[in-house]
Amino acid sequence: MKKQNIKVIVYIASAFLLGAILSRAMISSSTPEDEISHQHEEGSEYTCSMHPQIRQETPGSCPICGMALIPVGGQNQGTSSNGPLNISLTAEAAALANISTLEVGTETGAVSKSLTGKIEADERAVRTATANFEGRVEELFVAFTGQTVSKGQRLATLYVPALISAKKELEEAKKMQSSNPEIYQAARQKLKNWQLSEKQIDRLEQEGYQATFEVYANSNGVVTEKKVAPGDYVSKGQVLYEITDLTKVWAVLDVFENDAQAFQEGDKIEFTIPSLPQETFEATVSFVGPVLTGNSRSIRVRAELPNKDKLLKPGMFVNATIARKQREKVEQYLSVPSSAILWTGKRSVVYLAVGTAEDPVFELREVVLGSTSGDQQEVLKGLKDGDRIVSNGLFAVDAAAQLAGKYSMMKPPSSELVALPQEQKLAFDGLLxxxxxxxxxxxxxxxxxxxxKVMGAHLAAFAKDGMNEKAKKIWVEQAAAIQQAVENISASSELAKQRDDFYNLSTSMIELLKTYGTSKEVYQDYCPMADEDEGAFWLSEFKEIKNPYFGESMLRCGEIKKSWLID
Known part of the structure; x- marks a missing residue:
């Protein structure tokens, strides 16, 4: 399971648990026992803090997990008069949840950014030892990866049949050296092109039969890859060893897309390595990558580091802090503690304190984040200097919002609605x-x-005048399907057939609701056993589950999957 999914699951469980405690506190702190008993008699609704889709009119235990059900609703759980983005609590409940607030302020100066990355080998310090002839590997003198070698060190011996003919050519050329020195020099140059040294050529010229060739290291370093074994046949130019000089390495850091323009060559960087906790390293950014990687949507920022003591090894993780230069003409920026922000991966939200100490009310607000400076987070959009936000007890506030059916961290307001003219908006509400x-x-x-039949008549009278092209397009796509569904329902006397057509009707109405929204509070419910265990959705005007696909036989089968709250 991905780490992000695990965090979301832990958050949801914690949020509902905190919400359950908060709900109990709100009720016990504001309602005497005799009043609670009276409310029970009046038929309050009860739910499970861990499974909020469970709803019943009497106290009891959750049929899923067995936890005691808690009352839902009441004046202290965020009334609709506060709006879908607001959640109101009692002063006692806020104190029990240890909710505290702080005023958003500005900071000046440079902003530092915390980054992660790895130590990597300097690509420019990678050399290869190759076979300059076709032949067979007779012997390897460097037998394993990681072995340190020096320039000029013997690495391997190859059996090279081509050396026999090359020696004969050199011998014949030497015989004509006095009369035709050019031929002799050409024969030697041919061997030099095969990367034989003068010493090797002299030995080949002076000694007798020779069919072996020794490969030497052309640089100092560490063998990072051994590509052959004794007995292997190799072709001309084939790489035998890869040798990397690690006296200088790179610290390569990942910078996400939203910060990509904020860093440049020359920025100072300070970093630590978990495996070397007592050491702190400093460097200067020498390269900022020009392209984003496809998966992580980040650029690579690189700094060069001396590594004479070989403490830094490729693959080590790096935790770095880098000073990010401020944007031009900007001297101040809004800063809030990172703990005051809820982050889902796509959205970042805070809760503003918009009530009073005696009547706490909190408003959900989406923000756009900038860089991190220690435990402080830069806010680019969504807040202004002087706003007061929740700094402690954030999860408790969000849990209370979820239990009250409000917008929350996990249930954002829709931002893709298409506005309808007032006449069509009222007509669509009538169709609902x-x-x-x-x-x-x-x-x-x-x-x-x-x-x-009534719905079919209202559908036929729906006027499209004044609707924009996008609103009209979705209407044309779905209206015909709705008309067919209501005609089938009105023409049939069998409940099973009507329920089949109700499935099609619900599908089209949900699509319209996604596009147009509504001025009413509407819930999208789901039953996994409907449609022959394929699962089916429907819309409802209340939280209580009343299953239209099964009726009284399985009336409470289902759960709320989504709600629309559009002012």
Missing amino acids: EDYFTIKNKLATDQSASSEA
């Missing part, structure tokens, strides 16, 4: 009411034929 009537009939095992 017709849909709810059909749904409620099926949930009580009653025929919805007459209700479907």
